[in-house]
Amino acid sequence: MLPDLTPIFRRLALPLGLVLGAATAVAEPQHGIAMYGEPALPPDFVSLPQANPDAPKGGGITLSMNGGFDTLNPFITNGSPAEGIAPFTFETLLARSYDEPFTLYGLLAESVETDEARSFVEFTLREGARFSDGTPVTVDDVLWSYETLGTLGHPRYHTAWKKIAKAEATGPRTIRFTFNTEDRELPLILGLRPILRKADFEGRDFEATSLDKLTGSGPYVVDQVDPGVSITFKRNPDWWGKDLAVNRGQWNFDRIRYDYYSNPVAVFESVKTGAISAYREDNIAKWASRYDFPALASGEMVKLEVPHDRPSGIIGLVMNSRKPQFQDWRVREAMIELFNFDFINQTVTGGAAPRITSYFANSAFAMTPGAPAEGAVLSLLDPYKADLLPSTLEGYALPQPDGTPQNRAGLRRAIKLLDEAGWTVGEDGILKNAEGTPFAFEILLTIGQDEVASVAAIYVEALKDVGIDARVTMLDSAQMKARTDSFDFDMTYIIRTMSLSPGNEQSLYWSSAAADTEGSRNWMGVKSPAIDAVIAAMLAARSQEEAATAAQALDRLLTAGRYVVPFWFSDRNLIVHKAELKHPERVQLYGDWGTSYLPALWWYEE
Incomplete structure (x- = not known):
């Protein structure tokens, strides 16, 4: 249990001007910045501890993706961007170490400077930082990138830009951002903004989809593009940053290729034949049962389990509360009651995967299911108690199925909740409201999500038992993106990963502002002053x-x-890979997270 932090959060409620004016410490340029405390590595570190600084360069790796792509610009909402563009070809001012909760070290910037209140941040560009065409990365490129990403393109960048009162060049290699809002994460968030080459977009619509190659400063450049089918990156031998300590031992493959597939069966067959070099398995039952093909028996391929310390995040079927049938919390509770977790989990994963009990489960950030709010948590929520849903303060825990395939206990509880919400089953066996409108909705899934489709099929049958007409619609990735970006769905599959340092991304996921912003990640449509307040406190x-x-x-x-x-979730990542692909013995804190582990830290060795 955490100590009572009520006085701390009372202090956080002080007017912004008083808080920002309280800083007295003199700011100095630093080699890195941590969200809390100091960076773990000293200014003269040789390499990140999770990297092998002696890893050889060479070879290649082929990975798989579902669906297709129609643009090489990953910074916009239009179209479906090719995988790998941002992490492989673009760089940020600071680079993240995934062996710490949230710490950044200099990349394009040699130093970062802020004050104790974090009312501003100033970056100093490295001399010699260059784009792949040899042109220098300039202060003008940085300022243009921040303003463009902050006002155009994908909304994930817009929130931070609104918190900037002034963006200015303070020297030939220095850029300062002064803030208008108290947000201690902002210096780090800005340190992770991709830096684009301004000249690439002269006379060009930034928000238009295009297969024209963009010029980045990262370790790779786009080599070959087969639209919607594959994309290949080649390592830039003239990469300006190859000798930086923060990069040493990383980005070792000469080539990285993504092949796109229409369904997971084709993907797995390509894994078995060796056409795919490494594959992430997300079903623990399949991990135990289907990995017996000849390449594994001969040692040509090997299995790897990568532990991590990340929160569970949330994975499941999200209800769009903008839709009338899902606006009542009792209906949403009934939908959870009708999901027979034990039976479905046994059917799909062999019962091996633990249930996700909350958004931050498996971490110190999680609430205790069923336990009442106490101490600082209670103080933070108390001002909003009149508007909080039942069990928020008293303690909420997911309803438990009765252990039978029929789940009659859950069925009875669901019928009672639906009745209280105004939905009753008529003589025709159809669930209707007082106006006689049937309870019907659509579950949107992406083609290739076969495991989720299996879950949905079982769920749909359970919903029929209370007169609900649910149907599953499979879309390609482009259609799914368009529908979810515009919130044009009833229910769909959602994955929201959580880091060990939750921050601004929570606004994009759950804030009231994001609920009305097309392209945001607030798919559920939640609008809650209490949620907005606790994100601000965070x-x-x-x-x-x-x-x-x-x-x-x-x-x-x-x-x-x-x-x-x-x-359900897993506390480890499951990877099958070719034997000549090697990885460091030390596993970083975040495990296999995005591209930071595979392929960034791996290498090829005969």
Whole structure:
């Protein structure tokens, strides 16, 4: 249990001007910055601890993707971008170490400077930082990138830009951002903005889809593009940053290729034949049962389990509360009751995967299911108690099925909740409201999500038992993106990963502003002053303890909101790969996270 941090959060409620004016420490340029405390590595570190600085360069790796792509610009909402563009070909001012909760070290910038209140941040560009065509990365490129990404393209960049009062060049290699909002994560968020080459977009519509190659400064350049089929990156032998300590031992493959497939069966067959070099398995039952093909028996391929310390995040079927049938929390609770987790989990995963009990489960940021809010968490939520959903403060836990395939206990509870919400089963066996409107909805899934489709099929049959007409619609990735970006769905599959330092991404996921912003990640459509307040408290937190308090409060609000029918999670990542692909013995704190582990830290060795 966390200590009572009520006084801390009272302090966080001080007017912004008083808080920002309280800083007295003199700011100095630093080699890195941590969200809380100091960076773990000294200024003269040789390489990141999770990297092998002696890893050889060479060889290649082929990975798989589902669906297709129609643009090489990953910074816009239009179209479906090819995988790998941002992490492989673009760089940011600072680089993240995934062996720490949230710490950044200099990349394009040699130093970062901020004050104790974090009311501003100043970056100093490295001399010699260059784009792949040899042109220098300039202050003008940086300022243009920040303003363009902050006002055009994908909305994930817009929130931070609105918190900037002034963006200015303070020298030939220095850029300063002064903030208008208290947000202690902002210096780090800005350090992770991709830097684009301004000249690439002269006379060009930034938001238009295009297969024209963009010029980045990263370790790779786009080599070959077969639209919608494959994309190949080649390592830039003239990469300006190859000798930086933060890069040493990383980006070792000469070639990285993504092949696109229409269905997971074709993907797995390509894994078995060796056409795919490495593959992430997300079903623990399949991990135990189907990995017996000849390439594994001969040692040509090997299995790898990568542990991690990340929160569970939320994975499941999200209800769009903008839709009338899902606006009542009792209906959403009934939808969770009708999901027979034990039976479905046994059918799909062999019962091996643990249930997701909340958004931050498996971490210190999680609420305790069923336990009442206490101490600082209670103080943070108390001002909003009149508007909180039942069990938020008292303690919410997911309803438990009765252990039978029929789940009659859950069925009875669901019928009672639906009746209380105004939905009753008529003589024709159809669930209707007082106006006689049948309860019907669509579950949108992406082609290739076969495992989710199996789950949905079982779920649809259970819904029929209470007179609900649910149907599953399979879309290609482009159609799915268009529908979810415009919130044009009833229910769909959702994955929201959580880091060990939750921050601004939570606004994009759950804030009231994001609920009305097309392209945002607030698919559930939640609008809650309490959620907005605890996210603000999270961003103002000055210690890991304060952040954990805010996260626990947020966890309560989201879980008790009953917006998602949760599935299961794993505390390890499962990878099968060719034997000549090697990886460091030390596993970073985040495990296999995005591209930071595979392929960034791996190498080829005969």
